[in-house]
Each structure stands twice: as structure tokens, then as C-alpha cells.
Amino acid sequence: MRIFLFILCLFPSTLWAENAPGQITVTGQGRADAQPDMAMISVGVSSQAASAKQALAQTNSATARVLERLKAAGIAARDLQTGALSLSPRWDQRGEPGQERAITGYLATNSVRVRVRQLADLGKMLDTAVELGANQFNGLSFGLQDPGPQTDKARRAAVADALARARLYAAAAGVKLGPILSISEAGVTPPPMPQMRSMAAAEAVPLAPGEVTLEASVTVVFAIGQAE
Numbered sequence: 001m002r003i004f005l006f007i008l009c010l011f012p013s014t015l016w017a018e019n020a021p022g023q024i025t026v027t028g029q030g031r032a033d034a035q036p037d038m039a040m041i042s043v044g045v046s047s048q049a050a051s052a053k054q055a056l057a058q059t060n061s062a063t064a065r066v067l068e069r070l071k072a073a074g075i076a077a078r079d080l081q082t083g084a085l086s087l088s089p090r091w092d093q094r095g096e097p098g099q100e101r102a103i104t105g106y107l108a109t110n111s112v113r114v115r116v117r118q119l120a121d122l123g124k125m126l127d128t129a130v131e132l133g134a135n136q137f138n139g140l141s142f143g144l145q146d147p148g149p150q151t152d153k154a155r156r157a158a159v160a161d162a163l164a165r166a167r168l169y170a171a172a173a174g175v176k177l178g179p180i181l182s183i184s185e186a187g188v189t190p191p192p193m194p195q196m197r198s199m200a201a202a203e204a205v206p207l208a209p210g211e212v213t214l215e216a217s218v219t220v221v222f223a224i225g226q227a228e
Helices: 002-010 012-019 052-072 119-131 148-173
Strands: 023-034 038-049 080-091 103-116 136-143 175-189 212-227
Touching: 023 148, 023 175, 038 052, 038 119, 052 080, 052 103, 052 119, 103 119, 103 136, 148 175, 148 212
Parallel strands: none
Antiparallel strands: 023 212, 038 103, 038 136, 080 103, 175 212
């Protein structure tokens, strides 16, 4: 008897695995499309000057003008954010090989992120930024001010997709689909952000917001019932 008990202690996982119920694990995908009601743009101001102080002063002045005009145009302070301030030397590219290159000036850059809640004003905001000295366009994305309802719609679609897949696999295998053992969310994917790097003053910028897509993924584990 003692020897038998000892053997059970050595192989508990093997005995459990033989008696464990079968499972079907599937991953469901869901998506929800909606018309965007806001946009996020990132514009930059860069200036070159002989000294670092001059380059920073010019960039700061232009950035301040952009911020003040955007506020005057109706953009709330909470929808404006500065960042990515950088200062770097400009080197003489005409030096002979082996010679130490000289610094010919400095480049200062600052960026401003703007959340535009009225899409009808987006083109005007871009034009305003360019007129006041913004000479870099670092990105544009469209989104939803309240993504919750569309996110839930994508999640429900993902669960429905997982159920449909599980039923198909169970039928193909000739078994009954048992109860759900677990559900885990693999994530919700926000709309992609297109990257655009050049900007020039021109006529009103033509924009088409189209639709944004939210995607959700869930993993669902089902028990397998008795064979049909």
C-alpha cells in the first residue's frame, strides 16, 4: 500500500491529464466602424541661426504665435500640448576628409499637438499653423471623443466570432460544445495614425476623414461535451 501511494505522488499530473476534460480554444475577432468626430494633428516649428540662443528664441517665438492664434480660433487649452523640443548643431559638410568639421549654426525644433474637436475647422487650423511659422507636419489622426460604445460593439462582435468558430470546430470534430471555461481579451486596437512629414503654405487643405475602425480580439476556452 505504501508503494502504491508513493507512485500516485510521483505521477499526479499524468493521472489528472488523462481524466481532464477536452477543450476547444478559439480566438475571435471583431470590429466596429464609425465616422470620426475629432482629429489630432502634430505640427512643428524649426529655426536655424548662428547661435543656439538665437535658434531657440526664434523657435519659441514662432511656437508662441501658433499657440496664441489657435487659442483665439477656439482651441481649448486642454487640447494644446507642446513637446519634443530639440536643439542640435549644424556642421560644415564641405570639410576635407580627416579634418575636424566646424559648427556653422544651430537648429531648434519644437512641436505642438492639437486636438481638433470640430472637424469642419481642421483645414483652417492647419492653414493658420502654417501662416504663423509651422514648417513641419508630423502626423494626422482621426478618432472618437467617446470611443466606449464602438469599443463595446467591437468586443461583442469578437465574442460572437469566437462562438461561431467554436461551434464550427465542434461540429466538424463530431463533439458537443460544452460551457465556456474562460474568456480573455487580447486587446483593442485603435485606428492607425498616418504619418506625414512635409507641410507648405497653400490653399485650404483638402481633408476626407472617412471612417475609423476599432478592432477587438478575445480568446475563449470551451469544454468539450460527449461525442454526438
